[in-house]
Amino acid sequence: MSKILVLDDDFSNADAIKTVLEDQDFLVTSINQSDALKETINSFKPDLIVMDILLDKGDGRELCNELKIDRQTKHIPVLLITAMLESQASKIPNLADDIIFKPFNYNALQDKVTRLIH
Structure with missing residues (x-):
């Protein structure tokens, strides 16, 4: 069973995404604080990270970039989610x-x- 980590500081968004993915037989855990990302990756070992761009303490694009340059986490696919317009989202390369x-x-x-995941 594939494992998915959801990071969204909006509890209702995280819960909705978690529910939808669990209905597809994924094992999902969600966190609402970006500070917990690295620790949760180390303990949960996700096959995919679904991460909002606008977070409590930081920017999902920058967190994604940190994960992708780290040899321990660069293999984990990252799907960013955002309410930004596409032109706004692309202002920070990721x-x-x-x-x-x-x-x-x-x-x-x-x-x-x-x-x-596949």
Whole structure:
């Protein structure tokens, strides 16, 4: 069973994403604080990270870039989610494997997750 880590500082968004992915038989854990990201990666060992761009303490694009240059985590696909416009989201270059814009269709989320994990 593939494991997915969801990082979103909005509890309701994190819960909704978690529920949708669990319905697809993924093992999902969610966190709401970016400070817990590294520790959770080390303990949970996710196959995919779904991360919001706008976070409590930081920017998901920058966190993604840190993960992608770290040899311990660079192999983990990262799917960024955001309510930003595409032009705003691209102002900070990032190494994410994909991005999805809110509001999004949960089928589109499931498709992207499945593609990134397999």
